[in-house]
Amino acid sequence: MYAFRPVTPGDLDLVCRHRHEMFKASGRSDEVLAPMTAAFRPWLEPRLASGAYFGWIALADDAPVAGLGMMVIDWPPHPSHPEQGERGYVLNVFVEPGHRGRGLAKALMELATDEARHRGIAYMVLHATQMGRPLYEGLGWRASSEMTLSL
Template structure:
């Protein structure tokens, strides 16, 4: 018998779960654990707290039988340079930390959570949504209409 999956807004008490999913996302993308700060949990919790206060942070979870098995976060994009453009011209939202536990992948949960994040960012009158996709995530985001950007990189290491 299939169990029902429920998608909802995350509670602040679930910030540690969001942080754990974010950490696990990096590991699943083949980032060695010794490349991750040992204080990753507190770093992530502090980031979420600040983002909630300043950037309209929201997180969403998918749960089965009362247990969260996937999550995604979003917020206003703080930017990398001064904001001199009017918000109606350029107000970006950012989606991060989309994660689905391995046994529950390929069921459309990442897509559903991303759509929740998009809806939240729309409610904030964002003009664009940005995210950085892992190789396995690219098809999910492409199917939602995301296009590859003009971001250019120069690796220095």
Template sequence: MLIYRKATINDIDQLIDLRKKQLVDEGIEPNIDIDTELYVFFKNKLSDGSLIQLLVENNDEIIACGAVIFYEFPPSYTNKSGKKAYIANMYTKENYRGQGIATNLLTKLVDEAKTSAISRIWLGASKMGRPVYKKFGFKETDEWLELIIHD
């Protein structure tokens, strides 16, 4: 039986491990140490409530996770509150994929956003995750541009 629960500060070590596995799974080379930065991120965001990280457990093993991060932008005519949410850290261990776990996680994360009066949710999808999000109802937009600033 799968258990879905909110992560706490006590889960940070597992969150760091899952995040690094997710990045490697997406084909990103682990060429630098990001443990300290991940620790600070999870501690700060879990503490201030701007991150809700859900974990899925099977017999005390964390097999999947997903998060919603809350941001505030200036209010606009298309988003009166200015509040938006970003879905992140979606990861399911390989032998548990294709069982609807990611879709269940996504449903719970969207519900969290709804209870926080969020009307806009966005995400960056890996090639593997894209079909899950499209099936759920996420649409690709041309709205965002990105500038990468190098050190």
């Protein structure tokens, strides 16, 4: 019933919408999110063009119904990946409400981990919404020690 294809530069508006809707689903308002989404678009455009941001879109009858983004981020070697100076980073995981609970996010996550393995990446990271946490835990992801400070 569903097909999957790689994200392309033509998905600029779609990926912006997925990111906006993902944060909205975690309780933020359009008003609060508007500045982020406005700034995300020009950030994303060159990264989509260069392939620094990549990912997959799930389709139902050729219409996009879910998406996931990925980046390979520069990171110093760490006990979790002692011989490697990079990490796989997953972001903007979003499934349209009418298509949830059918395994789409799980399938997108499998595409991401397969791609990471294919690229020889030893360690992956993401920041989970409360809604996303059970999905990731079910796939073997574990919470980390990250702390943050807004300045």
